[in-house]
Amino acid sequence: MATPEIWKAFSAHYSFAPRSDAAQARCMNCHTTPPQHNDFGKLVKATMSKQGTPGKLTPDVLQSIEAVDSDRDGWTNGDEARAGFNPGDAKSHPPGQPRSKAPVVPHSSPELVPRHTFHPVIVHFPIALFIFGAFLEFLGKFRRDDVVRNVAFWNLVFGGLATLAAIPTGFIAAFRLGYPLTPGTPVFLHLALGIGAAALMLAVLFWRRTGLVTKPAYWILLAVTALAVGAAGHFGGQLVYG
Ligand code: HEC
Known part of the structure; x- marks a missing residue:
């Protein structure tokens, strides 16, 4: 009130x-x-x-x-x-040169861990590693090259591991920045895609470990997962960059 x-x-x-x-x-x-x-x-x-x-x-x-x-x-x-300008916005001020040098308030003390909790930084690892891993997996399949397939495997594994850091930091960032996690909000969509993509990544990795990857279903799952990872990243980027 x-x-x-x-x-x-x-x-x-x-x-x-x-x-x-x-x-x-x-x-x-x-x-x-x-x-x-x-x-x-x-x-x-x-x-x-x-x-x-x-x-x-x-x-x-x-x-x-x-x-x-x-x-x-x-x-x-x-x-x-x-003069009708916003004293809290550096982009809003009277035209011309300032009259005087005013005392400047010191920046408020920085937080040790920023509110975004490094989530926007960390997410680049699962996105880049997993999507590149999926690309190498397809490349290795078509070129019948086991070295490429091995490199693909480790990219997928580390992409999956990085997701373990991305999800909790995402929750912490949403909480600290005050995003409501209610259905229908952009954050909710991002969250649902992120968790969905993580579950699919796990499925891909387990399947890959069994070695039974000759079935077309594996390759479809791999492609869908890479798309889901990209989509989660896209909507996350929209939250940060608009
Ligand atoms: C001149 C500065 C100023 C303007 C303009 C202003 N606020 Fe505030 N607002 C404050 C301050 C200072 C507080 C903290 C009040 C306190 O701690 O008692 C506050 C508190 C709040 C709070 C926290 C709830 C509360 O009552 O403590 C909300 C929400 C809020 N303002 C919303 C708004 C909205 C919406 C507007 C525009 C209609 C607005 N404010 C305009 C300075 C401002």
Whole structure:
């Protein structure tokens, strides 16, 4: 309930023009995605508590942080907000050169393990190794080359092993970044494809270990699995890069 009040107090204090950056950014003057704050929002929050008015945005709070340049774009929070620009977004500022060099707030201390928990890095291993392994498996079959087939096998094995790191880090990243794991969301689709692909990878590897890979079904499963791995990666990439 406090939330729209903060926006109302903020916009009333600076009387933003309807088409100004700040008016259009609305909540994003202080938030990246609510309730997460950008650096201006963090400073607002800290100052509200310091001044003994937690949750309440007073003119005193705003005035006391006007000389700071929270988004480090060269313009102070006050210069930006008074001119209708977003003090929490470095890309939004008045045209021309900044008036003064404002004190810069230090970056908030970095987290030891970033929220994505290295999931977007780790997933490249299962994707690249497994798909390349599948490619070599087909190549070795057509060229009747056991060396190529051996190399293929180890690529598939390490692709499968890397999946064991990709799945838990994926869950941790979704949790820490606040993605809801509800059916119908892009994250859910990515998750379902990822787990499905991992199960298929295991099936391929077990089948491959038995040596009974002369059946066409093995090759169909291998192709489908490589596609599923690629699709899981594609939808994961969409989450990160849009
Ligand atoms: C001027 C900065 C500012 C603006 C603009 C702003 N917020 Fe906030 N918001 C805050 C601060 C500071 C807090 C933390 C309040 C606290 O800890 O008492 C907060 C808290 C929240 C929370 C956490 C829930 C809560 O009540 O603690 C949500 C959700 C939220 N804001 C959403 C929004 C939305 C949606 C908008 C746009 C209508 C918005 N905020 C606009 C500064 C802002």
